[in-house]
Amino acid sequence: MARTKMTVRKVVNSQQDAQKRVTVKLTFARMTVPRKAGGRAHHHHDSLEAVSPLTTPPSSPVPGGNFLMEEVLIDSQEAAEHCRVSYTHNHSTLLQPVQKGVPEKYKEAVLEDGVVFCYPGCHKLEDRATGSSGKRVFRPYWGFMTQNQNREQVPILLTNPHIQTHYGMSSHSEVNDDPLAIIHLYLASMDPCGSPPRLVYESFRSYFHPNDLLFFELKFDAGTSTKEANHLSKMASLVERLWCTESAHVLLFITTHSEEVRGNLFMGHCDHGGGPVADEVTKFFKTILCGGITPFLCGGMVVLLTCSWVVQFEGSFMSLQTVLTRLPICNCIAFVMLRFQTPLANIFLLSLFRSRIIQSINFPDSFPHALEQDSELGAHTDIMHFYFDRSSPPNISMTCDKYVWWNANMRPYGHNLPLLCPMCTSIRPWAKIANEGPNSWNMQCSNSDCGLNADGSQLQPRAKLSGEKPANVTFVMPTNKRTNGWFSVRVADVQKPLA
Numbered sequence: 001m002a003r004t005k006m007t008v009r010k011v012v013n014s015q016q017d018a019q020k021r022v023t024v025k026l027t028f029a030r031m032t033v034p035r036k037a038g039g040r041a042h043h044h045h046d047s048l049e050a051v052s053p054l055t056t057p058p059s060s061p062v063p064g065g066n067f068l069m070e071e072v073l074i075d076s077q078e079a080a081e082h083c084r085v086s087y088t089h090n091h092s093t094l095l096q097p098v099q100k101g102v103p104e105k106y107k108e109a110v111l112e113d114g115v116v117f118c119y120p121g122c123h124k125l126e127d128r129a130t131g132s133s134g135k136r137v138f139r140p141y142w143g144f145m146t147q148n149q150n151r152e153q154v155p156i157l158l159t160n161p162h163i164q165t166h167y168g169m170s171s172h173s174e175v176n177d178d179p180l181a182i183i184h185l186y187l188a189s190m191d192p193c194g195s196p197p198r199l200v201y202e203s204f205r206s207y208f209h210p211n212d213l214l215f216f217e218l219k220f221d222a223g224t225s226t227k228e229a230n231h232l233s234k235m236a237s238l239v240e241r242l243w244c245t246e247s248a249h250v251l252l253f254i255t256t257h258s259e260e261v262r263g264n265l266f267m268g269h270c271d272h273g274g275g276p277v278a279d280e281v282t283k284f285f286k287t288i289l290c291g292g293i294t295p296f297l298c299g300g301m302v303v304l305l306t307c308s309w310v311v312q313f314e315g316s317f318m319s320l321q322t323v324l325t326r327l328p329i330c331n332c333i334a335f336v337m338l339r340f341q342t343p344l345a346n347i348f349l350l351s352l353f354r355s356r357i358i359q360s361i362n363f364p365d366s367f368p369h370a371l372e373q374d375s376e377l378g379a380h381t382d383i384m385h386f387y388f389d390r391s392s393p394p395n396i397s398m399t400c401d402k403y404v405w406w407n408a409n410m411r412p413y414g415h416n417l418p419l420l421c422p423m424c425t426s427i428r429p430w431a432k433i434a435n436e437g438p439n440s441w442n443m444q445c446s447n448s449d450c451g452l453n454a455d456g457s458q459l460q461p462r463a464k465l466s467g468e469k470p471a472n473v474t475f476v477m478p479t480n481k482r483t484n485g486w487f488s489v490r491v492a493d494v495q496k497p498l499a
Helices: 076-087 096-101 104-110 120-130 196-207 225-243 281-288 314-326 342-358 363-373
Strands: 005-009 022-024 052-054 071-075 116-118 144-147 153-155 180-187 213-220 249-255 265-269 276-279 301-305 331-336 382-389 395-407 434-437 440-444 464-468 473-475 484-497
Touching: 116 120, 180 196, 180 265, 196 213, 196 249, 196 301, 196 342, 213 225, 225 281, 249 342, 265 281, 276 281, 281 314, 301 342, 314 382, 314 395, 314 484, 342 363, 363 382, 363 484
Parallel strands: 180 213, 180 249, 249 301, 301 331
Antiparallel strands: 005 071, 022 052, 116 144, 144 153, 265 276, 331 382, 382 395, 395 484, 434 440, 440 464, 473 484
């Protein structure tokens, strides 16, 4: 873990310092009554740094108290470990790392038992958790809190802390470096160069100790019985190596082709140039994921790098859901493009896994952020996300959300507009989208001569396109003043016992 420090300074209320301009990390005024500090900081991936210029100290001291200027150094790695405990005990545990950073005379003058310090990032998370229907509430931030006689959290400061923030990439931050195994299984005859698993591995190397980041890349060809036996032997060797290590996370990539008639997946090639061999989804996963690798996928993620035929056909899509439910994974990602180009998903997948694995941000928050980082992926493919909830065995809950890229001028609600007007054949003549009702939309040709005769008389009405709005749409980002973005549609929601 990297270590980072946070600086907190108090302001001196004296005439000699009244004209000084002081730049501080976090400033606030407080009466000097005996107090001690505690707190929590479990959201350790927040890289926000607070800087506040204070031009004039308070004009007059509070009766019965003085103002001190001291520097408090908070070791956030040590604080984070302690705060994970105190946060689960209703903030009743004191934050010992904060107390250790306070100078002796500061401890005696200002701090007392029962006071907790809430970091801004934690306060923001509580705002989100307190809200309903996914909406955040906005509560004032006080920093130091204590409990009154009714056991309610109340501030101890006389005024709110004054914080002016600026954003930047932190050179000292805490990251999750739990052991990770990246496994890439790819079809023979496919070139893995420049593929997402290699990019993720190279990018993650700087975050891990050499023995804590494992990368296995295995070419598979199970087109014949002999080749299938050879693949089983290779997978058994891979599993033996996994047994010798301890990986907290497993990230599995499968790269193959899908067949255009039934959505089957290609497993290999026949002997003597007999051509490729494809089989239905259940047989494919049973053959490829062999050798006892299934237990290592517990809680892991699977990325299916193949064309969309496997999710286009109802039979193969249902088989895929069944197979994924039987695997002990939590998440799976598939792409919805008939001629899917794997390198175009590099930026999205790298951003997604960096947020989810390195920064430990939960998957629902990581996914929209990663989509916004790649402006080109949406123009190429839609994305399917499978999520599995195994918290109530033997029942399993599976949801599948389809993420669709929209553009107000070219792809309203995910519908591709024709390049030419079908009446006047003008190129991209469509005006702004208009709502025809609560469930439909329309766009009219903006060419004033559309539908007119050569003499200018009206031949027929100007060309118009219309379509239905998809039901139960959830926009990933707010649509106000936005001309493009992503929305999601729930395509599957299944609860069933594990067979």
